[in-house]
Amino acid sequence: MRLxxxxxxxxxxxxxxxxxxxxFDWIRVSIGLxxxxxxxxxxLFTVVAFALLYAAVRLFRNKKSAKPLxxxxxxxxxxFFATALISxxxxxLSQKGEGTDKYVPSNIMQLLATTVFAFAIAFFVIxxxxxxxxxxxxxxxxxxxxxxxxxxxxxILASFLSIFxxxxxxGTLRDIAFGIAAFIAVLHIVSMNWIVFLSRKDKYKxxxxxxxxxxxxxxxxxxxxxxxxxxxxLNFYSPPMAELAQIVFLFLAIYFxxxxxxxxxxxxxxxxFEKKKRELDSYQxxxxxxxxxxxxxxxxxxxxxxxxxxxxxxxxxxxxxYEGDSPGEEEYKVSATxxxxxxxxxxxxxNDVRNSxxxxxxxxxxxxxxxxxxxxxxxxxxSLLAVPLIAHDDFIGMLYAAHEMPYxxxxxxxxxxxxxxxxxxxxxxxxxxxxxxxxNERLQHELRIAHEMQLKLxxxxxxxxxxxxxxxxxxxxxxxxxxxxDYSRIDDTKFAFVVGDVSGKGTSAAFYxxxxxxxxxxxxxxxxxxxxxxxxxxxxxxxxxxxxxxITLIYATLDGATGEVSVVRxxxxxxVLVSPSDADGRRCRLIRPAGAGLGLxxxxxxxxxxxxxxxxxxxxxxxxxxxxxxxxxxxxxGEEFGEERFYGLLKELGGxxxxxxxxxxxxxxAEFSQGTDAVDxxxxxxxxxx
Amino acid sequence: MNEFKVLTRDxxxxxxxxxxxxxxxxxAPELEKTFTDLLSRGKYKIVVNFNSLNYISSAGLGVxxxxxxxxxxxxxxxxxxxxxxxxxxxxxxxxFPFLYEIYKxxxxxxxxxxxx
Numbered sequence: 019m020r021l022x023x024x025x026x027x028x029x030x031x032x033x034x035x036x037x038x039x040x041x042f043d044w045i046r047v048s049i050g051l052x053x054x055x056x057x058x059x060x061x062l063f064t065v066v067a068f069a070l071l072y073a074a075v076r077l078f079r080n081k082k083s084a085k086p087l088x089x090x091x092x093x094x095x096x097x098f099f100a101t102a103l104i105s106x107x108x109x110x111l112s113q114k115g116e117g118t119d120k121y122v123p124s125n126i127m128q129l130l131a132t133t134v135f136a137f138a139i140a141f142f143v144i145x146x147x148x149x150x151x152x153x154x155x156x157x158x159x160x161x162x163x164x165x166x167x168x169x170x171x172x173x174i175l176a177s178f179l180s181i182f183x184x185x186x187x188x189g190t191l192r193d194i195a196f197g198i199a200a201f202i203a204v205l206h207i208v209s210m211n212w213i214v215f216l217s218r219k220d221k222y223k224x225x226x227x228x229x230x231x232x233x234x235x236x237x238x239x240x241x242x243x244x245x246x247x248x249x250x251x252l253n254f255y256s257p258p259m260a261e262l263a264q265i266v267f268l269f270l271a272i273y274f275x276x277x278x279x280x281x282x283x284x285x286x287x288x289x290x291f292e293k294k295k296r297e298l299d300s301y302q303x304x305x306x307x308x309x310x311x312x313x314x315x316x317x318x319x320x321x322x323x324x325x326x327x328x329x330x331x332x333x334x335x336x337x338x339x340y341e342g343d344s345p346g347e348e349e350y351k352v353s354a355t356x357x358x359x360x361x362x363x364x365x366x367x368x369n370d371v372r373n374s375x376x377x378x379x380x381x382x383x384x385x386x387x388x389x390x391x392x393x394x395x396x397x398x399x400x401s402l403l404a405v406p407l408i409a410h411d412d413f414i415g416m417l418y419a420a421h422e423m424p425y426x427x428x429x430x431x432x433x434x435x436x437x438x439x440x441x442x443x444x445x446x447x448x449x450x451x452x453x454x455x456x457x458n459e460r461l462q463h464e465l466r467i468a469h470e471m472q473l474k475l476x477x478x479x480x481x482x483x484x485x486x487x488x489x490x491x492x493x494x495x496x497x498x499x500x501x502x503x504d505y506s507r508i509d510d511t512k513f514a515f516v517v518g519d520v521s522g523k524g525t526s527a528a529f530y531x532x533x534x535x536x537x538x539x540x541x542x543x544x545x546x547x548x549x550x551x552x553x554x555x556x557x558x559x560x561x562x563x564x565x566x567x568x569i570t571l572i573y574a575t576l577d578g579a580t581g582e583v584s585v586v587r588x589x590x591x592x593x594v595l596v597s598p599s600d601a602d603g604r605r606c607r608l609i610r611p612a613g614a615g616l617g618l619x620x621x622x623x624x625x626x627x628x629x630x631x632x633x634x635x636x637x638x639x640x641x642x643x644x645x646x647x648x649x650x651x652x653x654x655x656g657e658e659f660g661e662e663r664f665y666g667l668l669k670e671l672g673g674x675x676x677x678x679x680x681x682x683x684x685x686x687x688a689e690f691s692q693g694t695d696a697v698d699x700x701x702x703x704x705x706x707x708x
Numbered sequence: 709m710n711e712f713k714v715l716t717r718d719x720x721x722x723x724x725x726x727x728x729x730x731x732x733x734x735x736a737p738e739l740e741k742t743f744t745d746l747l748s749r750g751k752y753k754i755v756v757n758f759n760s761l762n763y764i765s766s767a768g769l770g771v772x773x774x775x776x777x778x779x780x781x782x783x784x785x786x787x788x789x790x791x792x793x794x795x796x797x798x799x800x801x802x803x804f805p806f807l808y809e810i811y812k813x814x815x816x817x818x819x820x821x822x823x824x
Binding site for chain 1: 767769777801
């Protein structure tokens with residue numbers, strides 16, 4: 019408690035009034051003055067003093083909300099003090115007084131004692147009233163608050179009216195106000211909300227407290243009536259104060275009698291209430307845990323544990339739905355269990371339950387024979403509840419709860435589990451998305467590494483001499499590709515060049531491409547002829563390649579001294595020989611010896627079909643190898659770059675160096691595509707004979 | 709882009725598979741499914757009519773290779789018929805004429821089956 023200016027002002031004023039009244043009383047007692055008007059003024063001043071006391075106490079009050087039982091304990095303490103005061107000091111004083119039917123103090127000391135007693139009782143009445151308002155205002159509806167204020171209003175009215183005595187019209191009015199206050203006190207029985215929220219243990223404690231309070235205030239009420247001993251003392255000093263004390267004691271006695279009875283009635287439902295509270299706590303707990311956690315398995319495990327705790331189910335588990343490889347295919351995987359195991363569940367097929375849940379939102383099996391309808395004969399439970407996990411309209415899985423008792427899931431429990439499922443579903447999906455984005459990031463990283471690795475598989479430059487120059491370009495359409503370009507030196511003057519294309523794109527193509535590099539590097543040097551190389555390559559590829567994959571290669575040897583070229587082709591796009599011509603600048607010849615793609619045919623057939631084309635390069639001849647990524651490049655209107663355009667371009671560029679040709683091709687493709695992404699890897703090799 | 713469509717119909721002891729539109733990596737699974745179904749029904753004499761097929765990619769070519777061994781082991785064949793020039797060029801470049809019988813018309817291919 020702390021004193022500030024306002025409440026010390028109130029208290030000082032109240033004290034001054036009390037001092038003035040003491041002097042007045044002394045005069046009154048000494049000369050035996052009994053004037054109703056003077057007594058009325060006296061009472062009025064006492065009321066003002068008490069009002070100031072009330073204002074001061076209100077300011078002292080601790081506004082913190084307390085638990086009902088703490089308030090009850092306080093009330094018992096105050097009530098005990100008040101009752102003790104009444105039954106000792108009050109009775110003691112009344113016996114010392116003079117007068118037969120009315121108490122009158124006989125000397126100044128008694129008068130002082132009477133004043134102090136009256137103020138002490140007033141203080142306790144005020145304290146009790148404010149404390150009981152704390153308990154009434156726990157979880158109040160507006161009605162309750164208003165009703166209590168109405169009670170206080172009528173109590174004050176009755177006590178004010180008592181200034182005018184107990185007889186006549188004013189007496190009747192007072193009786194009416196008193197009656198209404200008592201009636202309102204009874205009405206409070208319907209709004210004892212605080213009792214409902216007590217745990218079973220606290221309800222037993224509340225029973226004891228309310229019983230004690232009932233006794234204390236019943237006694238206080240009975241001994242403060244106008245004709246009672248202590249009541250006479252109070253009435254001498256201030257009839258309105260005595261009146262207010264009476265009404266408040268009556269109210270408290272009634273209130274706690276009813277509280278006692280209401281508590282008794284609420285004891286049987288404590289179990290239900292405690293369960294609800296537990297559900298609510300768990301629900302809050304779950305929400306807190308799962309909104310902060312990004313680890314999917316932690317979210318799943320928390321969910322099954324909480325549902326297990328709330329429903330007392332014997333087994334709880336979650337299965338998540340996964341999309342299969344082909345559209346429409348789906349797979350369910352048990353992802354979290356509580357008091358059961360994946361092993362135990364793997365013996366049963368929940369397909370029928372799933373189908374029902376997707377149709378009817380939930381499945382409730384209430385007894386053993388119903389399990390057969392869902393093909394779950396022998397499942398070790400007698401009740402089963404299955405609800406869907408739906409997040410943002412996505413069906414992501416199912417939550418199951420099973421119980422060994424039949425009819426274990428009532429409506430309330432079902433709606434609780436459904437609510438859990440809804441919350442959990444969102445959290446599960448969030449964590450899955452989070453994991454997926456982590457995974458994506460990891461994959462991107464891996465792809466970057468793969469991309470760098472693949473770049474290392476490609477040559478940094480191709481060979482050249484004073485007789486010939488080369489250059490090349492190779493762009494994968496994605497991070498990793500299936501195009502291959504390479505060369506090797508066969509002997510002092512002879513070189514082998516290769517350009518290839520693995521069907522399909524992306525990672526699997528990249529692996530085959532790496533494999534082909536191995537084949538080329540190991541075979542090209544030892545092969546006696548291009549034909550022999552290609553036969554060996556087909557042999558190597560045949561055994562490793564998937565059936566619906568194939569590899570196309572074009573392979574050429576060049577004699578660096580003579581310009582002799584020998585080309586074999588395994589299903590690949592033809593080589594283009596661009597030569598100067600007298601008439602219209604340059605002419606184009608396609609080098610397209612027969613040959614099937616690698617992996618298409620067995621060795622015998624492959625060899626039988628394979629042909630070799632030989633020719634000698636002349637001055638200013640240009641030989642070009644390419645993959646279909648060049649000709650398949652499309653523009654925004656879906657038109658292909660095409661062979662004709664490409665060959666035309668080569669004729670145009672044919673006079674330049676290989677590097678100039680390469681630049682020209684890149685420019686032409688960029689101009690044509692106008693930003694349309696390449697769908698296939700693009701590779702071009704340019705060789706120019708000087 | 710042209711949508712891809714596969715139509716199948718029986719003709720004598722053979723089955724005609726009619727392709728429409730674009731056959732690439734995205735639409736290839738549909739054709740794979742058709743072949744799987746035919747083979748599971750014991751249909752091994754297959755004529756593929758390419759008349760309405762406008763484009764084929766390497767993934768599309770892969771489908772034919774995936775089933776040819778099984779078909780031939782069961783004394784059947786996949787015969788290809790009435791290709792547009794552009795589509796034929798793709799098959800030709802890769803050496804498919806070495807492996808598959810390719811006919812100008814569907815009837816020609818069917819006759820081949822019926823004459824055996």
